Amino acid sequence: MSDRPFRFGIMVGHAPDVATFTTWARRAEEHGFDTLITPDPVTGNDPLTALTAVAAATTKLHFGTFVLAAPFRDPKQLAWQARTLNDLSGGRLELGIGAGRPGADEQAAALGREFGTPKQRFEQLAEAVAEIKALANPPRLLMSGAGPKVLALAGREADTVTFTWRPGSLPEEVDAVIERFKQAAGARFDDIELNINVMAVGKDLPAQVQKFIGKSAAELAESGAVSVLAGSPEENIERLLEWRSRWGISYVTVAANYLDQFAPVVAKLSGS
Numbered sequence: 149m150s151d152r153p154f155r156f157g158i159m160v161g162h163a164p165d166v167a168t169f170t171t172w173a174r175r176a177e178e179h180g181f182d183t184l185i186t187p188d189p190v191t192g193n194d195p196l197t198a199l200t201a202v203a204a205a206t207t208k209l210h211f212g213t214f215v216l217a218a219p220f221r222d223p224k225q226l227a228w229q230a231r232t233l234n235d236l237s238g239g240r241l242e243l244g245i246g247a248g249r250p251g252a253d254e255q256a257a258a259l260g261r262e263f264g265t266p267k268q269r270f271e272q273l274a275e276a277v278a279e280i281k282a283l284a285n286p287p288r289l290l291m292s293g294a295g296p297k298v299l300a301l302a303g304r305e306a307d308t309v310t311f312t313w314r315p316g317s318l319p320e321e322v323d324a325v326i327e328r329f330k331q332a333a334g335a336r337f338d339d340i341e342l343n344i345n346v347m348a349v350g351k352d353l354p355a356q357v358q359k360f361i362g363k364s365a366a367e368l369a370e371s372g373a374v375s376v377l378a379g380s381p382e383e384n385i386e387r388l389l390e391w392r393s394r395w396g397i398s399y400v401t402v403a404a405n406y407l408d409q410f411a412p413v414v415a416k417l418s419g420s
Contacts, residue, residue: 152396153418153419154388154392154399154400154417154418154419155182155183155341155399155400155418155419156181156182156183156402156410156413156417156418157181157182157183157184157185157399157400157401157402158401158404158406159186159214159401159402159403159404160184160185160186160404161186161404162191163186163191164191166201169199169201169202169205170201170202170204170205172184172404172407173201173202173205173206173209174205175407176209176404177206177207177208177209179411179414180411180414180415181209181418182210183209183212183401184202184210184211184212184404185212185214185242185401186212186213186214187214187215188213188214188215188217189255195216196216196230196233199211199212199213199233199241200233203233203236203237203241208240209240210240210241210288211237211241211242212241212242212243212288212290213243213244213245214290214292214401215244215245215246215290215291215310216243216244216245216246217247217248217249217252217256218246218248218269218272218275218276218277219248219252219256219261219262219264219268219269219273220248220256221259221276223272223275223276223279224279226280227276227279227280227282227283230283230287231283231284231285231286234285234286235285239285239287241287241288242287242289242290242308243280243287243288243289243290244292244308244310245277245280245289245291245292246273246292246298247266247269247270247272247273247293247298248269266295270297270301273298277289277291277301277305281305288308289306289308290309290343291305291306291309292309292311292312294312294313294325296328296332299329300332302329302332302333302340303329303332303333303334303336304333307340308340308341308342308399309329309340309343310342310343310344310345311329311342311343311344313325313375315347315363315373315375316361316363316368316373316375317373317374317375318371318372318374319394322374322395323394323395326342341398341399342396342397342398342399343399344374344397344399345401345402346376346377346400346406347368347375347376347403348368348375348377348403348406349376349377349378349384349406349409349410350365350406350409351364351369353365354403354405377402377410377413381413384410385417388400388417389417
């Protein structure tokens with residue numbers, strides 16, 4: 149479906165201090181990863197503020213959010229922050245944004261924001277996207293979501309799209325998700341980079357993730373779930389090539405603790 153070159157990134161979800169962020173960032177850059185991404189929020193801290201450490205510690209590595217909750221932020225202020233960080237880093241910010249996970253009312257209230265109904269959250273997302281895209285030099289925009297309105301907005305505006313599906317989703321289910329987005333994106337589909345955030349590399353899942361899912365990485369892999377890469381580097385390379393051929397997925401992110409395990413795949417496929 150796609151011959152878009154592969155890109156790879158690491159997700160730093162728990163970084164208690166600047167040293168942790170900069171260490172992961174330098175290691176990722178040394179191993180040839182393209183991006184470092186961080187969730188919203190990261191250990192209670194604002195991700196855009198935390199990412200300034202990554203910008204200062206690296207020269208080529210792109211960095212971004214995965215993903216900001218639009219309802220937590222004022223759209224104009226967010227665009228100002230994004231412009232500043234992107235310009236000062238030489239265009240290396242990749243801003244991920246979505247409508248926010250259900251049940252985040254308490255966190256929004258702590259920030260003095262109204263989380264609102266699904267309709268209101270979509271409107272907040274659309275307003276934030278419009279402010280960002282109106283910048284003279286907008287950062288690369290990654291969008292996440294599953295609903296038809298969000299997918300349609302992503303199809304019109306996003307540079308990269310990441311999909312939300314069940315950890316145990318099988319290839320046939322992914323077929324349906326990709327097809328829905330293809331219809332939403334229309335003529336822009338081939339211009340949009342598609343991402344998957346892999347839950348595990350190898351056969352070990354973080355304990356808290358395994359408890360939530362109820363299955364190990366090995367069990368997910370055995371079932372054929374499109375969420376883990378549990379084989380050898382050679383087997384994982386073949387699987388990623390299949391995913392790109394079947395679905396057009398060319399941007400792959402993994403948790404930072406899998407950096408060393410995944411590095412051989414990056415060395416083989418990055419940019420190809």
